[in-house]
Amino acid sequence: MSKVHNFSAGPCILPQEVLKEASESVINFNNLNLSLIEISHRSKDFIEVMENARSLVKELLNVPEGYQVLFLQGGASLGFLKTAYNFLPKGETAAYINTGAWSTKAIEEANKVGNANVIASSEDKNFNYIPKGFGIPSDTKYLHFTSNNTIFGTQFKRYPVSRIPMICDMSSDIFSQEIEVGKFDMIYAGAQKNMGPAGTTLFIVKESALGKTGNEIPTMLDLQTHIKKESMFNTPPVFPIYVSMLTLQWLKKNGGVPWIQKINEDKANLLYSEIDRNGLFKGVTATEDRSNMNATFVLENEDLKEEFNQMWKDANISGINGHRSVGGYRASMYNALPLESVQALVDVMKEFERTKG
Numbered sequence: 001m002s003k004v005h006n007f008s009a010g011p012c013i014l015p016q017e018v019l020k021e022a023s024e025s026v027i028n029f030n031n032l033n034l035s036l037i038e039i040s041h042r043s044k045d046f047i048e049v050m051e052n053a054r055s056l057v058k059e060l061l062n063v064p065e066g067y068q069v070l071f072l073q074g075g076a077s078l079g080f081l082k083t084a085y086n087f088l089p090k091g092e093t094a095a096y097i098n099t100g101a102w103s104t105k106a107i108e109e110a111n112k113v114g115n116a117n118v119i120a121s122s123e124d125k126n127f128n129y130i131p132k133g134f135g136i137p138s139d140t141k142y143l144h145f146t147s148n149n150t151i152f153g154t155q156f157k158r159y160p161v162s163r164i165p166m167i168c169d170m171s172s173d174i175f176s177q178e179i180e181v182g183k184f185d186m187i188y189a190g191a192q193k194n195m196g197p198a199g200t201t202l203f204i205v206k207e208s209a210l211g212k213t214g215n216e217i218p219t220m221l222d223l224q225t226h227i228k229k230e231s232m233f234n235t236p237p238v239f240p241i242y243v244s245m246l247t248l249q250w251l252k253k254n255g256g257v258p259w260i261q262k263i264n265e266d267k268a269n270l271l272y273s274e275i276d277r278n279g280l281f282k283g284v285t286a287t288e289d290r291s292n293m294n295a296t297f298v299l300e301n302e303d304l305k306e307e308f309n310q311m312w313k314d315a316n317i318s319g320i321n322g323h324r325s326v327g328g329y330r331a332s333m334y335n336a337l338p339l340e341s342v343q344a345l346v347d348v349m350k351e352f353e354r355t356k357g
Ligand SMILES: Cc1ncc(COP(=O)(O)O)c(C=O)c1O
Pocket: 010, 074, 075, 076, 077, 078, 102, 146, 148, 149, 150, 151, 169, 170, 171, 172, 190, 191, 201
């Protein structure tokens, strides 16, 4: 079978060796002659998986003392509501930066608990830039933002400097670059980009910041429920957590976050240089805010669409159709995507230029 260059936006490419080991464990896990997905989550073998996954997160991101790492269900989308319930007292206000569809959803959920004050937004230009130079009101409970905007292809290159606690949805760039966890009261991220299959969501939360809202929080939305039960209040999503553990082991073995950050920068530079050089293409977002994870671009001449689409499909490239709200193309370059796949796409773009030139 020839190699497919998988640029899917999520769920997305995972390391081949992780998929292989995961598939073996579905048949026979730890030589138990039982599948990983047919043993108790309270068995010694699975508890070890959960503990390993948690300690790998702490190690790879240098998580400081006082933070808890949780693997929960409900996606980052339920994380929007968990954020509000756990940090926003009913009727009070939190500051939100609106940089796209996911931020908008986070704002809608916060408004179900208290008030989301949108202090900055790039909606005026279809979210093609990251707002800058805004003030952060000191009388709001926290500042929420989305570090990487998967759909529009923008990314915060510098995080806001805030005197109020910060909470960040890092679903589409966690583990792609070094971060300072201590700057945040909470970071959350769906697994299905840089970590594993869909089905679990990572929360890294400062424990001392919880329990202060006075809200009556539904049990499953209360992060303290899950801290007390070490992410096992109910049956955890064993397979996504296991595959996340394998992916984090892969990352650690190869050199950790600094190693992948360099590769991610190289991949992004390679593709954006070609977008800028090649007269047939145009980037969608403000240059200084371009995402290293999701590159959005369009054809200067839409009439050439069918021809270009045929060329990249012939080159075994998959998953670069843009999101319907942006159009054009979106090449997602998550951690497991090798540089050679980006090179394959760049080669097609060059060849396309040659045939048109
Ligand atoms: C930045 C961001 N936030 C939130 C979500 C929603 O995540 P989930 O599907 O896990 O609810 C996504 C999904 O792609 C995303 O990219």
